[in-house]
Amino acid sequence: YLYRWYYSKICQWGLGLSIAVLLLLAFVERPSSLSLSSDPRYRSPPWEPPCGLTESFELLCLVIFTLDLIVKSYLIGWEEFRKSKWLIGYTVVLSVSIIDWVLSISMVCDEKLRVRRLLRPFFLLQNSSLMKKTLKCIKRTLPEIASVILLLALHLCLFTMIGMLLFAKTEDPKNNGEWKAYFRNLPKSLTSLLVLLTTANNPDVMIPAYKLNRGYAIFFVVFSVIGTYCLMNLLTAIIYNQFRGYLLMSVQTSIIRRRLGIRAAFQVLSCHEAQEAAEEHVRVDSVLQVMSRVEMKSYYKTAVTTEAQQYADVGYMSLDQFRKIFDELDKDRIKEHPPLPQYNSPVLQRLQTIFGHYYFTIAGNALALANVICICTILVLNSEMSTAERDNVVLEIINLCFILYYLFEMCVKIFALGWRGYISYRNNIFDGFLTILLLALQITIFVTYRLPYNWNTPSHHVVSLWEMVCLVNMLIVFRFLRIIPDIKLMALVASTLMDLVKNLRAFAGILVVVYYVFAVLGIWLFEGAIKPPPETSVISNTSMANITSNFSVECGTYEQLEYWPNNFDDFAASIILLYNVMIVNNWQVFIEVYSRFTTEWAKVYFVCWWLTSSVMWVNLFVALILENFTYKWDRSHSCSVTDVERIRYQTS
Amino acid sequence: YLYRWYYSKICQWGLGLSIAVLLLLAFVERPSSLSLSSDPRYRSPPWEPPCGLTESFELLCLVIFTLDLIVKSYLIGWEEFRKSKWLIGYTVVLSVSIIDWVLSISMVCDEKLRVRRLLRPFFLLQNSSLMKKTLKCIKRTLPEIASVILLLALHLCLFTMIGMLLFAKTEDPKNNGEWKAYFRNLPKSLTSLLVLLTTANNPDVMIPAYKLNRGYAIFFVVFSVIGTYCLMNLLTAIIYNQFRGYLLMSVQTSIIRRRLGIRAAFQVLSCHEAQEAAEEHVRVDSVLQVMSRVEMKSYYKTAVTTEAQQYADVGYMSLDQFRKIFDELDKDRIKEHPPLPQYNSPVLQRLQTIFGHYYFTIAGNALALANVICICTILVLNSEMSTAERDNVVLEIINLCFILYYLFEMCVKIFALGWRGYISYRNNIFDGFLTILLLALQITIFVTYRLPYNWNTPSHHVVSLWEMVCLVNMLIVFRFLRIIPDIKLMALVASTLMDLVKNLRAFAGILVVVYYVFAVLGIWLFEGAIKPPPETSVISNTSMANITSNFSVECGTYEQLEYWPNNFDDFAASIILLYNVMIVNNWQVFIEVYSRFTTEWAKVYFVCWWLTSSVMWVNLFVALILENFTYKWDRSHSCSVTDVERIRYQTS
Known part of the structure; x- marks a missing residue:
């Protein structure tokens, strides 16, 4: 109990x-x-x-x-x-x-x-048991990843030494640009090339040398091609190779588990009655009785029950038959739409065929597109005006017309398909919900702003007019997404993405764990490390003013780029900072500023985070997407899961 | 003929x-x-x-x-x-x-x-027939790629509209940073988000909005996650899926072709003689005769010939037997090293066992490592000195000692393995060649610089002393690579890379074609488009001077970053520029400057190049690496090619 x-x-x-x-x-x-x-x-x-x-x-x-x-x-x-x-x-x-x-x-x-x-x-x-399993899988991959990372480290060290030899300080101060900026000493050279490995400082790092001689570009190109393209992608390949059977294996184990469960259920049910025969049987009515008490999806329940009832006249079932009724679970649910409502009047019937027709959907899509184009045009025309200067009346009236059409479309569809038929399409629910929301918003706008009696008191509202209009427009744009399932190729891609989200839970969980740990660590280590200059920069907060201000900062630094909001002063900010480092573009800025304001060891933290997030996790993600897509592809081309399963089984 | x-x-x-x-x-x-x-x-x-x-x-x-x-x-x-x-x-x-x-x-x-x-x-x-085949394969993938790119375009447009609505111009000029910099009008917003899709302007684009409100970060994060991580990787998955059977198929077709060829050869050979029996035979001596005239690798030739000779006493061969002798071709060549030379003296024998021992190789590797560490230490110590100030004598003497040891190691190895045994290892050839080169260089240095009589005329040499020392050091570092095959995991990874290069020819060819076409087009369109400012910037050529100079430029532009050498003025420069755009980091700088100096349509050229190089080709490359690695993995785990072939055949 x-x-x-x-x-x-x-x-x-x-x-x-x-x-x-x-x-x-x-x-x-x-x-x-x-x-x-x-x-x-x-x-x-x-x-x-x-x-x-x-x-x-x-x-x-x-x-x-x-x-x-x-x-x-x-x-x-x-x-x-x-x-x-x-x-x-x-x-x-x-x-x-x-x-x-x-x-x-x-x-x-x-x-x-x-x-x-x-x-x-x-x-x-x-x-989460799924996360534990994934973690185990990652642990298994580690030795091979380590070998590639070792190779990567060797590659890095080798090129650092060659780079330091090539770009040593020379007599002529004019030719020292490369040495001064990127190869001054060992840690600096290592960092430069590590960042180049992530391509984050790509053209910059080669400019001072390349300016003097074309030949130096070869050094950087060779480094990037071997490091970034070959070794990094090899890492992806290794991780993918490790995860190749991952999805299939989990499907397989769930099938095996279910079989075991069915076998056990059969055993238990046949034990319930006295051993009356040498051959084992279960009584159909006991099966039905159990079925009615079991918790499972109602669709599958009815399917299994109807399947079981066909043995009702015999009264007994053998093991094979018992197994067979549960094969229903393997079948995907084929959605059945309720029948169209029957109208008696011929006019109504004619209308029903018109509105239920495929072209009507297309017309709806075309109008949605027209609406989006309208909004876009008005946006482009108004892009130089500030929000208060804009004349929203035209846009609002256009939107109202379209929304009324959407409402009409919705009503007509309900009429053609019947209420139950209408909501049996997920598409229609999405449509209808947004339409009603839009209508409500638009009415609110008109009530609060356009009616004459509160015309002159628009300022005390919580949400301003412009924000409301903005919201309406966004919802209309969002509603336009309904065309996706109507284009075949896009539907396939979109459904793959949808599937991906389902299979991603374990990975997302691990990502959350990693982010959390690193963010908390970052707050410990770097909270309040960076202090903005007291006053000057507050004045010069636009980028143009920054140049002319006396407080001149070097280009490409944290201060010049105004990365102040990216810090470790609180949890949300550190999450965003870690995300920015994960994306890797311009992460050298963060490395530079934190090693300037704290110690050189701050680099270790950032490199660790880069390794876990960008190298490990992104590659895992790519592996998962590859796995998912190929699995889906195989399935759609060779029918059933068990087929693929059998083949993979032979392979291993 | x-x-x-x-x-x-x-x-x-x-x-x-x-x-x-x-x-x-x-x-x-x-x-x-x-x-x-x-x-x-x-x-x-x-x-x-x-x-x-x-x-x-x-x-x-x-x-x-x-x-x-x-x-x-x-x-x-x-x-x-x-x-x-x-x-x-x-x-x-x-x-x-x-x-x-x-x-x-x-x-x-x-x-x-x-x-x-x-x-x-x-x-x-x-x-090249291989390139034509690859091209056909790419053509087959195009429709699916197009669907993802369409989805990507939809995603981009949608977010552009939402972004323009979110970051519209407001009353307060302080809050207009985002609008001013990135969402001023439709083309600008589109470019901003397109560049964000490649992550090239990642933290910068969100800073002005994120500074005002944390919530705006969500917009950019959602955009990147869907666009960069999901859709872009889906593209990789699709291309990989298309290329999954590519290697195996080519292996398969070559096997089928060979079988066909063998069958045909059998037919021809049996036609040569009179139809003496109902069963078809070929005479062994005629086979041997043909074999002696055919051009093929001598190793395979002897293998097939010896195999054929075992039927010599019968004088005839059936089809099956004929086929079997050519199975030798499937077997990989197992390299046989010549036997060790036999020495009579017990002292020499003792020495031979010592020098032929595995530990001796390890000692050699350890010394090579020690040498590299020495060079590294001296480099770090000297990193602040200019080349003329450096005292190279110590380094040279150390290097000389190590080189003499290498020479000793080489001689001893030749002694232990015999001359033919020595050169039968590829590793040793690499070693020996570099050692001799190093010795020659070092001797040259001593002759020209260190001997007393030309001590005071060092300036008239073509290659300066420092460059020579530099070259020696680089070669020593390069020689250190010989440790790779001695570490097992690294050997596997390195051999995968080597294999990759073999399979890459077709792709490299296509890359050359694409680069060539785009470079020539670029020269047509943009030759001499960018003109550097006449004098000022020549004076302020170091980055520090740039800030204080009167000619102030905005940070992050082509001018400030000194990207002058990246232009379309000649072929080599345009190749490097295209490479830099392929790497995608900071490519927005090139887009910006070329659309500023020429027309807005320059963007189209760069986006096209981005699509072909970074999106298409890099994904193809990743697909190829994945394919290669999984193929290699499968092969090393399930023995023969034909096995895998059979399994794949069942799958399809």
Whole structure:
């Protein structure tokens, strides 16, 4: 009973919710992210939660986890508990968190180092079996990745030495540009070439040398081609190779598990009745009885039940027959749309054929396109005007016309397909929802702004007119997305993307864990490290003013590029900074500024993050996309899963 | 006979050579690339070849091609000729080239537009069947790529509209940063987001908005995640999926062809003798006779011959037996090293075991590492000194010691393995060659610089002392690469890379074609478009001086970044520019400057190049690496090619 209750939906949801709350606390805790801007020059002093508020939430979550741990260990027993490394880790992490919590309460929330923040993502990992599996898979790939990274390191060192020999300081100060900027000493040369490996400083790094002699370009081109194109892509290949069977394997194991389950169910059901025959049978009515109590999707339930009922006159089922009725589960659900409503009047019937016709959909799409083009034209015409100068009346009237047409289309479709038929298409739900939303917004606009009696008091509204119009336009553009399923090729690509999102949960979870750990570490290490210059730069906040200001900064630095909002002063800002480093473009700026304001060792942090995020995770992502697409392709070309399964089985 | 002669090695080499010469002419022709620097500020007036020099080379090549065309069409006959599109294209291109050549001669080399330069790469394409096949494969992939690119375009347009709505001009001039810099009008917004798709302006584009409100970052993050990570990688997946069977298919077809050839050879050989029996046989001696006249690698030849000789006592062979003797070709050549030389003296034998031991190799590697570390240390210590200040004596003496040790190692190895045994390892050849080169260089240095009698005249040498030392050091570092095969994991990765290079020829050819066409087009369109400011910037050529100079330029532009050497003024410079755009980092700078100096339509050229190079070709390259690696992996894990072939055959 406890088992059933523990694995019930509510309980698992509760657990997930408490994990989410615990993780989200990072945004609210000191240093809190609840300011509008993360720029230290404009930032208002953030709201500091009173001591004890976040802590009480935290305690609640920890208590829930403790309960979870107790129930889990009770359910699996002491013997199993000792064997499972995850559960032991869970216990350790929980106790450390509680001790840390007590300490921080006793110091009235004044401590600097909160170890438990670093440990929080562990709860997320621990709770998902899929993530644990993925982690194991990644661990298996590590040795091969290490070999490529070793080769990459060798490549880097080799070229650094050659580079330092080539671009040594010469007599003529005019020819020292390359040496001065990029190859001054060993750490600098290494960093330059490491950044070049990610292509983030590509043309710049070669310019001072290339200016003098064309031949120097060859050095950089060879370095990039070997490093970036060959070795980096080899890394992708290795990771992909490791993940090649990943999806198929998980499908396979789930099939095997189901077979095992069906076999066990058969055994149990046949045990229920007396061993009346040598051959094992199950009674159909007991199967039906069980089916009616089992929780599963109603569609599959009815399918299995109808399949089982055809044996009802015999009264018994053999193992093969029992298995066969569950084959229904393999079949994809073919969506059945409710029948069209029948109208008696011939006029209505004629109208129904017209509106149900394919061309009518096309006309709808064409009008949506026309609407988008209208908005686009007006946008282009008005692009130089500020929001207040714009005359929105024309746009609003056009939009109103289109929205009325959308409403008409919707009504007519409901008429043609019937209400149930209409909502059985996911497309139509999307359409209808947006149409109603648009209508409501447009009416609100007219009521609040265009009616004569409150014409002269437009300023006290919370949301300004322009923002409302803007929202309407965006929704219209968004609604235009409905054309995607109507174009075949795009539908295929879009459905692959949709599938990808489903299979991505485990990876997204690991990404969240990695981001969380690095962000918390970054806050520890670099909080408040960068201090903006007191006054001058506040005045010269536009890029043009920056040049003429007396406070001149070198081009391409953190200060000149105004990267102030990218810092480690709070959690949200550090997430965005880490994202920017993951994208790798211009990450040398962050390396440079943090090693200037703190120590040279800050580079290690950034290189670690680059390795985990950009090298590891992006490659994993690519591998997953490749896997997903080829799997889908194979499936759509060779029918069933079991076929592919069999072939792969022979391959291995 | 003509057929044999035409497909002989010399003839094909001659054809290849003339294609290479024709392609290389682009470097010499006006605008010639024979200047040291491509920077318009420092560039000396390039050497202009006299009219008629390059033209005569060109005519020679064209005549060779005409001969080739005539021979080829004679060989395959008129009927086949009409069917082959490639040959017809060949004829057309040749005639256009010749007409263009005549025109340009009649205008005394003064014409602007040389159409034939654009057509030259066609000869390269036409001559390689592998490239034609790859091209066909790419053509097959195009529709699916188009669908993704369409989706990408939709994504781009959608986000552009949302972005323009979000970042419209507002009343407060302080909040207009984003609008001013990136979303001023439709083309500008489109370019901004297109560049963001390649991540080339990643943190910059979001800074002005992100500074005001954290929430705006979400817009850019969502755009990048969908566009860059999902859609772009989907493109890779699609291309990879198309190329999945590529390698295997080519292996398969070559196997099938060989079987066909063997069967045909059997038929021919059995026809030679009278039909004496109902069962077909071939006489072993005739097989041996043919084998002795056939051109093939001597290793395979002896293998097949010895295999055939075992049937010599029977005198006849059936078809199966005939086939079996050619199975030898499938087996990889196992390299046999010559036996160790035998020495009589026990001391010599003892020495031989010592020097032939594995640990001796390790000691050699360790010393090479020590040498590299020495050089590195001295480099780091001297990094702030200019070349003349450096005291090279210590380094030279250290190097001399190491080189003498290398020489000793080499001699000892020759002694232990014998001369033939020594050169049978490729590793040793690499080692020995570099050692001798190093020795020669070091001796030269000592003779010219360190001997007392020419001590005081060091300046008149062509190559300075420092450059010589530099070369020695580089060679030592290069020699250190010999450790790669000794580390197992690295050996695997390196061998994959080596294999890749073999399979890459077709792709490299297509890359050359694409580069050539775009470079020639670029020269047509943009030659001399960018003019450097007359004097000021020549003075302020270091980056520090640039800030304080009166001629202040905006940060991040072509002028400030000193990208002058990247231009379309000659062929070599345009190749490097195109390479830089292919790498995509900072390509927005090139787009910006060329659309500023010429017209807005310059963007189209750059976007086209980006699509072909970075999107298409890089993805093809990734697909090829993936294909190669997984093929290699499969092969090393499931033994023979035919096995994998069978499995794939079942899959399809």
